[in-house]
Amino acid sequence: MMSKKTPTIKGISWNFIIVATVRKHKGISNFLTRISMLLNVVGGSAKRRDMIRDINHEQVRKALGCGQLETGTGLNQEQCLQRPGDTRWSSHYKTFKSLVSMFPTVVQVLKVVEKDDKDWRNRDQASNLLVYFQSFDFVFYLHLMLTTLAATNTLSLSLQRKDQDIVNAIGCVRSTRHHLISLRRDEWGKLLDEVNEFCAMHDIGTLQMEDTYIDPQQPRKKSGITNKHHYEVDCFNEVIDWLVQELDSRFNETSSELLVCSAAFNPRDSFADFDVDNLMRLAELYPDDFSFDDLRELRHQLCLYIADVREDGRFSNLNTIGELSQKMVQSKKHHRYTFVYWLLKLVLVLPIATATVERCFHAMKIVKTCLANRMGDEHLSNRLICYVEKEILKKVTNEAVVRRFMNMEGKDRKYDI
Template identity: 70%
Template sequence: MERFYKRKVPEPNSANNACNSCLDDINWEDEIKYDPGLRKQIDEYHPNLRERVRRKYLENGPCQPRTFAFPMTGSRREKKDGGYEAFVKNGWNGFHRKERLKLHVGDVGGSHYQAMKNVRETGKRDYLTRLNGSIDVARMLVKLGLPFRGHDESKESYNRGNFREFRDYTAEQNPSLRKAIGTKKSDNSLLVAPEIQRDIVKCFAKEVLHAILEEIGHDVFCLLVDESRDVSCKEQMAVVLRYVDKYGIVRERFVGLVHVTETTSAYLKSSIDALFAELKLSLKLVLVAIVRKHKGVSDFFTKISILLNVVGGSSKRRDLIRDINVKEMSKALGCGQLQTGTGLNQEQCLQRPGDTRWSSHYKTLKSLVGMFATIVKVLEIVEKDKNDWKIRDQASNLLEYFQSFDFVFYLHLMLTILTITNSLSLALQRKDQDIVNAMKCVKSTRLNLDELRREKWEKVLDEVSDFCDKYDIVKLEMEDTYIDPKKRRHKSGITNKHYYQVDCFNDVIDWILQELDNRFSETSSQLLICSSAFSPRDSFHDFNLENLMSLAKSYPSDFNSGNLRDLSHQLGLYTADVRDDGRFSNIQTIAELSQIMVETRKHLCYPLVYQLLKLVLVLPVATATVERCFSAKNVKTYLRNKIGDEYLSDSLICYVEKEEMKKVTNEAVVRRFMNMQGRRFDDD
């Protein structure tokens, strides 16, 4: 092969030879510059020389010139010229060392010190102006129970949420706030962040709680606790303190809301202990919840709830109810079945019952009886709707149930029971409860329920029969064998009369009577009856020394043997005194008696009597204020159902306790706000 392919010999003037020959001729000391700023770029060398040049750079090591005179900056120049050249002429670039700034400022009295002081005061003033603006906006929103946040809070949005919108409007009306906001370009420095909003609300709530606890002091109080769901279906425990203030007025103050995962007595007690530890400091009678133990009654109220969603779930169906109701009313007026007059034949609607107001169920069932024909016609129309299959199927099932004997029976049974207990419900939910009348109402309600069970079965059955005849609903013969609608092949072995009278009518009433006995036992009833001996009606006609002494013995920690002896003596003097005093002649309630005693300073003359009176006043019959807390549904709505537990509790405290909220000053909120999380004024 070599004879065919001869090896070529490189010519003597080739580039490679020229490059290799010139390597030895290069003066590397002059070629490789020590200063990187004076070096040639490696790419400028021939490719065969680049590796050699790179190695030369590595051999020289890092460049660290020692003889170069850098210009003076920062503290070096400040020592020379006092900082004038650095700050006024040439500028200063030592911002990463704040100690240099202090050196430049100098001692008290210097021009630089005064300039820095003015800057700090201006920054502090602007910060406080912005903070007070946020506090004013938060005060207004929390008082109205409105949400703070918006869906889109960007500057380009036309609806940035209530807080930012009201803040912008306030800035337009307040030149000082507008100027303070204009000095800051960063949105974070405007004190409008969600964390700032929550902290401001917390400060308001803490100030309200501080005022309440300060008002109670070391005096006696009663704890009211109620449990109910909110719109996000979370179990909440509301806590209210009932006490007598320094003016002798009974107060019920909402102090917190606690999320509970279970409602056992032990868990509720631990939650209350935790709340009391944080603050350093008898349940509501729910009739509908009791009767829901019966499966038929529970199904009845479940169907009522579905009905309210179906017929009242849209404005179109509500208008349909209104139109049909007007036609039925006009027809009845034409036939002479209704009378005309002022206040008669007003427009009716179905009222949605509330979990915390068991009297509201009475209004719901009462309106359902009056509008039954209208409701049936609306369900028939909705049943034919082909657009919404879910609502259509619900309407079909409701229509079948509402035209059954079971529905009519439970409707009249519960309406009769709720009619009897409605007066008691209203009496127990009054804020200014009269213990004497409340106990009389409990007693009369129990007697009426007992009479209903013993003597009114036939009357209720006749009402059910008349309702079935009026609306063509199939009636049941009471002597026939009872057939369970869900188990039609199963023979029950009992008659319809036995099922509806014994298993339904009697059982439901027995459960209610048992609940009344549990809530108002003989011991608690006797305690309340003894309390009624304080009643000032008819010149203290009900005054009874034995009952009041018996009441005092129920509080051994407040009245020892020596105090009981002194109390007996004071009660005699007290009775003779107030009966002869004309200022006590026209009062009717124990609450009024307490206020007059403070006004006339007799609470100082008879301290043991007044102490016993306060113990009577803090005895609640029902948790009225707790129920009103959950009636404030605009604080946590379906559109605002992700609000946190702590934030919800703070918002509710501010919303419910508007009287105390009004007394909280901006200065107090600013002081508490600045102490949170180690904050400082934004003066950088």
């Protein structure tokens, strides 16, 4: 059993972290709340969803007729507004990208709801959303979120992979951090140009950045700052600073050292990154798993191990640490190099707080309902595996299931296939 003091990389659920972090900003929190309201109003019924599809189809047809869009395979696909979820990776990014391309359609649907819906609550919500969605604040926060999520999307996608290669994780974290800092330093002007271009395209009023900022909540109170200061310093810079701080906090020096030392297990290019000293430093971070005598034995095993696997052709085309561990078991080398294999297993456990874990917790809410709250642990585990590993389960044929059911020990079952 792994030690309770085993080091881990905390907080790798990066998409969730981004949303939680930016929600500290009042303007962005209000923006995300309005997005949720929009999805409830616009996508609240099959009729409105059909309306979105029909209006968007008509607008695409007109754009194609005017030559504003090109035709071709994969172009102009049918679009919809996806409801974002904090534990569904990159869902916010997809929602905001869809909103940019479908903005005229969304406004038109809101106008229809405001005018014709029988429920006064929906009419009032649609009216309030129309005012907000045609304001400079909405356009700015939409493009700010798109910019920050685009900058971190590669890291989010990397960390959500089930076969995550932690060797490259530290490089992705560092490059994302550098990109965010570069974004803060150089990209304000580009973001503002995109906001103004969107406003001009959809007849939304813009603001002069040198004018005095007016707080919508307190319009009579003098803010003492310009629009430029508010949107650049208090919004743009502040949000990016928070994200950089979160990266530094969750991938601190210890976490980075774990990843750097783990890179020595990289099997690519005939184990070119192998480094005994780094692996020994990694083992020293697990005092409950390796005693002083174990560390001395580990050093000798590492020297024997690397000479062995480099000469063994079965290890010549490996790319990930996961593949290395599987090949060690298949070749029975995990019995020969017990301490090396134990350290390898500890490395594989490092990225435990990944999207797979979040999916399991999300699946548990669906599988273990109030009507099934007396389900045993084994039964629950089996059902969760079926729910989480859907892609693998699709490969299992009905005939294989029936055959296994028929061949269960102690059972005499008959079935005509």
